[in-house]
Structures are given as structure tokens and as C-alpha cells.
Amino acid sequence: MSIKQARHQASRTLAAHAIEDAPLEAELLLMHLLGIDRAHLYVRLEDEFLPHEEQALDQLIDRRLSHEPLAYIIGHREFFGQDFYVAPGVLIPRAESELLVEEALDYVESHFPDKTHRSKRDEKVEKSGKELPTEHKSPAVEKYEKIAEIGTGSGAIAISLALRLPRATVYATDVSPRALEIARVNCEKHGVQDRVQLLEGDLLTPLPEPVDIIIANLPYIRDEEIAELSAEIRMYEPVVALAGGRDGLHRIRQLLVDAPQKLRPGGIVLIEIGPTQGEVLTSWARGLFPAARIALAHDLSGRARVLRVVLTRH
Ligand SMILES: C[S@@+](CC[C@H](N)C(=O)[O-])C[C@H]1O[C@@H](n2cnc3c(N)ncnc32)[C@H](O)[C@@H]1O
Structure with missing residues (x-):
């Protein structure tokens, strides 16, 4: 044959x-x-x-x-144009989560414009191998974006951001030691092991300092819906990555409650949500952050998939 x-x-x-x-x-x-x-x-x-x-x-x-998912059999999955190692014990990254990465990059572009300009020019100089006289160097920029991905799983989101934002500080947390092992393999595969700090712990607790961007794809499926998921997901993917409590929003709510202590002024929280959760989460977030700019970002089919909360600067 x-x-x-x-x-x-x-x-x-x-x-x-x-x-x-x-x-x-x-x-x-x-x-x-x-x-x-x-x-x-x-x-x-x-x-x-x-x-x-x-x-x-x-x-x-x-x-x-x-019903074993293809990505577990072949050991990898593409996300945001890069290939990531995946194995049982970690959620297989989904294409829909790329919207979170796009939202974070948009925020950086609009909130750190000087930095972006400097890094592009300085990267060109670095590539040429020539040292510019001090007076021609871009002024030192004190602030580069600090990012925390909460519930990093395979690390796909945190690593995609680290690759696009070479000067950012990136923290990636998870409660699952197995997920963090896999994320470590991916950090090494993509050469960002020195720039993505993997931290084990519940939600924001392991973060050593406040950040500009909190980004998360936490579990958001209602516990009782788990039994209705496809066999591929139900039988093979980790429950800790899927089950979000009775109404699915347990961890997302807790993250929003904790966020102000770990967010710099003007910082943003970006959270992936289920397509039917936008309204309830928006009104809940409005009560929690009356002065913040709160909005939903939609996928190409017009479904609300990301909750965006931008704090005021002061
Ligand atoms: C839906 S998966 C997302 C994984 C990865 N970010 C992605 O998008 O492919 C949720 C992740 O959150 C982690 N997680 C669940 N509860 C958590 C908690 N309380 N604190 C931190 N991470 C948590 C799970 O272990 C899992 O890796």
C-alpha cells in the first residue's frame, strides 16, 4: 500500500x-x-x-x-502561530483563546506606545551589531509592561505574549503542578524560560508584585454541564481546567475581587468567558469597579468571549 x-x-x-x-x-x-x-x-x-x-x-x-484527543496522541497543538507541547493533565489550547492574546497586545500598543517605538528602533540597532553614541540612544524607558497569566495550563497564552513582547515581565500561574511542568517544557521550546516565571498557587496569590495586565482563561463551565461535554473533553481533559463551580463563575468572580490588589493603576483584566456569560459578568463587574471601563470583546461570529476591565489611572 x-x-x-x-x-x-x-x-x-x-x-x-x-x-x-x-x-x-x-x-x-x-x-x-x-x-x-x-x-x-x-x-x-x-x-x-x-x-x-x-x-x-x-x-x-x-x-x-x-475519543483520545488528537493533540494528546500527536503531542502538540498550534496556538497563535506557534507549536506547543501538550499531554494529558493539561488543557489543549483552543483557537478561541487567541482573542485574549489579541486584546492584550492591543492594550500594550495603546498604553505603552513610547516603549514599543523604542524597542523596535533599539532592536534594529542591536541586530546591526553597532553601538550608537549615547546621545543617539532612545531615552531610558523606566516602564515595560508586566503581565500575569492566571491558570496558564500549557503556557500557550503567556508564551505567545512573551514572544511578541520581548521586554515584558511575564508571570504565569497555575494550581496544577502537572500543567506547570508542561508549561516549563514549552517555555524552553520557545526560548523564553528566563522571561516567563512559572508560579504555583491559587489565582493571584503567587504574584510577587502588581502587574499591568491580568489575563486569564479560567474554568467557566458549570459543574453540572461537565457530564454533557463531548467524550474527548469529559474523559481526557483535566476537570480542574474546566469546572467553574455551580454557576461556572466561581473562579472568575474571585479573580475580579482580588484583582485591585495586584493591578497597577490603569491596568487591565482580560478574562475569557462562555458566550452566554457576558451580560451577568458585565453587570457584576460594574458593581465591583464603578469607575472602570468595562466592555466585552467579541469573536468573529459576534459572540462575547472576553470580559475587559480597565482600571482608571488614579
Ligand atoms: C481553561 S484552562 C486554561 C489553560 C490555558 N490558559 C489555556 O488557555 O489553554 C484553566 C487553567 O486554570 C487552572 N486553574 C484552575 N483553578 C485555578 C486556580 N484557582 N488558580 C490558578 N489556576 C487555576 C487549571 O489548572 C488550568 O490549567
């Missing part, structure tokens, strides 16, 4: 078991098995698919048909 035939067969088997995106999943399983990227897979489509490879592919397909 050729690799092309193996791909076709795998795709048909997955589709017959109602796996969405069966053709894509079949390709990803083959790429994982053969240790090659998509371009090489396409080049090798007419090559022979060896009997031991057939056996190995069958085993991977069996795992997938037992």
Missing part, C-alpha cells in the same frame, strides 16, 4: 466514526507517525507504506476512536 492509500483509508475510518475533520486528522496522524511535516508527506505520497507502519497507524486510529 502507498502512503496515499493509507491516508485515504485512515480518513475513511475516522469519518465512519463521526470524527470531524477526518481528512485533516488522518494527515496529522501520518505526519506524526512518519516524523515528517505536511510538505514532506505530500512529496512522499507515492512511497510504500510499510507493514509495521500500517500496524502503528492502526494503533493510533484505535486511540482516536476511543
